[in-house]
Amino acid sequence: MATTFKKLVALTGAGISAESGINTFRDSGGLWEQYDVMEVASIDGWRKNPQLVQRFYNERRQQLAEVAPNAAHHILAELEAHFDVTVVTQNVDNLHERAQSSKILHLHGELTKARSSVDSSGVVDIGYRPIEWGEKASDGSQLRPHIVWFGEAVPMIGKAADIVAKADILVVIGTSLNVYPAAGLVAHARNNTPIYLVDPSEISYPGRNMTMIREKATSGMEKLKRMLVEQP
Numbered sequence: 001m002a003t004t005f006k007k008l009v010a011l012t013g014a015g016i017s018a019e020s021g022i023n024t025f026r027d028s029g030g031l032w033e034q035y036d037v038m039e040v041a042s043i044d045g046w047r048k049n050p051q052l053v054q055r056f057y058n059e060r061r062q063q064l065a066e067v068a069p070n071a072a073h074h075i076l077a078e079l080e081a082h083f084d085v086t087v088v089t090q091n092v093d094n095l096h097e098r099a100q101s102s103k104i105l106h107l108h109g110e111l112t113k114a115r116s117s118v119d120s121s122g123v124v125d126i127g128y129r130p131i132e133w134g135e136k137a138s139d140g141s142q143l144r145p146h147i148v149w150f151g152e153a154v155p156m157i158g159k160a161a162d163i164v165a166k167a168d169i170l171v172v173i174g175t176s177l178n179v180y181p182a183a184g185l186v187a188h189a190r191n192n193t194p195i196y197l198v199d200p201s202e203i204s205y206p207g208r209n210m211t212m213i214r215e216k217a218t219s220g221m222e223k224l225k226r227m228l229v230e231q232p
């Protein structure tokens with residue numbers, strides 16, 4: 001008889017990729033200390049200075065080629081031997097894919113893809129190469145990064161909310177839960193769904209009981225795996 005695994009949903013943020021060498025956004029030394037978020041990661045910023053935005057994401061993409069998934073990404077993929085795992089990530093990197101997680105939903109887009117700057121059509125894989133200024137999408141508009149910027153709708157949020165609502169276990173890893181609507185996903189978990197939060201900082205989410213694992217993602221995920229698999 002086929003085994004039915006419990007549904008484990010992992011909501012991940014920049015912190016899970018920190019030990020791979022990718023900067024988080026809001027920590028000390030994070031990207032939003034070095035750049036004005038509204039200049040490089042908003043639709044208004046793109047309208048004002050698209051070449052600056054293009055350069056910012058070209059650099060992020062180039063950096064992505066030079067890093068690798070860490071143990072936290074790998075443990076999440078390994079948990080598929082015990083659970084029906086879906087990763088809902090705010091990250092635009094591809095480290096969950098490279099660690100072989102099989103179900104991944106990107107809320108904020110993907111660095112290795114580009115699309116039309118008129119609408120969200122014409123998505124193409126570009127790998128790690130830069131988008132050139134003047135390079136056209138299939139509709140003739142300037143090709144832009146396939147990233148959800150501040151001031152834009154988050155098309156995958158409804159699908160993500162449905163996934164979280166069906167979770168038997170929710171694991172939140174490496175996110176400050178500052179950015180909505182992504183942060184609001186936690187509230188979609190059923191009341192009896194246990195929630196684990198892996199983050200070295202103190203993160204609070206009013207109204208929900210959570211088991212806090214105050215550690216970096218790699219050691220925190222080791223601990224979580226022991227809690228979930230070895231001592232169920």
Ligand code: OAD
Nearest residue numbers: 013014015018024025026090174175176177179201216217
């Ligand atoms: P943040 O930079 O806001 O939060 C990163 C979290 O990771 C913090 O809670 C840190 O404590 C934690 N952290 C740092 N090092 C860690 C480690 N080694 N292991 C585990 N956790 C660690 O990043 P996000 O919450 O992902 O959106 O930010 C959400 C969104 O804001 C991003 O998707 C991005 C950003 O602006 C867009 O650009 C549209």
